[in-house]
């Protein structure tokens with residue numbers, strides 16, 4: 001049956017703000033945007049204070065990390081851990097997951113994270129994950145999320161502390177195995193534009209992948225029409241390692257390896273110079289910036305510089321928060337504090353980044369828009385709560401005062417997934433219980449083995 005959504009307002013980057021539209025969905029597409037409701041047979045949802053947007057796109061995420069490190073990796077003073085957080089918490093906990101969690105348990109934890117994404121208005125997500133998280137794909141499909149899975153590729157998969165205290169990539173050469181994994185997964189699970197699940201390449205970074213592997217990824221991705229996501233210029237150590245090994249910085253190195261072009265999404269570019277950002281822009285690659293993840297460790301991503309450059313920009317949550325409304329608000333605040341200009345990071349600009357521009361970065365102009373013929377991935381926020389009222393401008397109300405949990409209706413591929421803030425297929429409470437239990441078991445085992453650093457263990461709330 002057709003679906004008719006009748007919000008108070010709708011907005012997309014192409015058509016701007018409309019009042020009292022009726023959005024007709026047939027099949028997996030937007031069939032029409034009407035001024036009057038049609039008299040046809042259709043499932044109808046009308047919301048007096050509803051703001052309908054293209055579904056939000058999370059352009060850089062690690063869903064499984066969010067519950068695994070929730071509350072553990074926050075508020076850590078410099079020097080409070082025995083070494084870098086990577087060595088003293090993140091890697092050991094990741095190793096423990098690989099050792100004790102079975103694929104179903106990992107799937108349970110991932111599904112809880114994906115549920116949070118969907119329930120807060122995200123309809124599409126690029127997620128970079130390790131092979132043991134393969135359950136990501138069926139769990140996301142069951143919830144109705146549109147996903148790009150970009151499994152990690154590594155030449156040297158193990159990060160260890162070198163003699164000089166700097167991180168070093170070590171281990172057996174994993175180039176072949178990680179490349180083969182993506183090729184197999186692509187053959188088995190990539191559905192393309194008519195399905196919900198897509199598969200791409202996720203080489204971890206320019207320091208952890210050999211130039212040979214990066215070039216091989218480039219060639220294969222072009223042939224297959226697959227996306228590439230790679231961390232780039234995310235910290236000074238990465239840039240220094242690339243410079244030492246190849247005599248050029250990360251952005252120039254990726255260009256040399258074929259990975260600065262449309263179809264490539266660079267995670268972070270936190271330490272990219274203005275010239276490098278311009279080079280990314282001119283090459284047609286995109287940047288996915290994740291403000292809250294860096295803010296957690298006391299750093300501000302260069303949002304104002306990204307916006308001023310005109311580079312294709314998307315926003316991601318990096319497995320730190322999963323709520324895109326929170327992340328967009330952080331982006332707006334950063335752009336303003338960095339530029340001293342309160343007009344920077346306007347609601348329209350950031351919502352365009354999280355919808356149309358991210359869709360274009362994914363090579364999917366059929367997404368991220370409210371235009372007839374576009375795929376119907378939609379979110380309707382309910383602005384009736386006191387925090388929004390009265391409404392002068394609904395976009396500013398959402399970005400300044402809003403919360404992802406006010407997502408009232410979520411549609412992907414033309415199908416209702418959330419209505420009246422309720423998950424339609426699946427039991428949200430049961431998914432949450434299972435996911436939390438899976439992570440709690442890892443935490444308990446980590447505590448038992450003394451794998452949680454003392455400074456973090458000490459602030460555990462009493463059970």
Ligand SMILES: [Zn+2]
Pocket residue numbers: 060061062128231267318
């Ligand atoms: Zn990342």
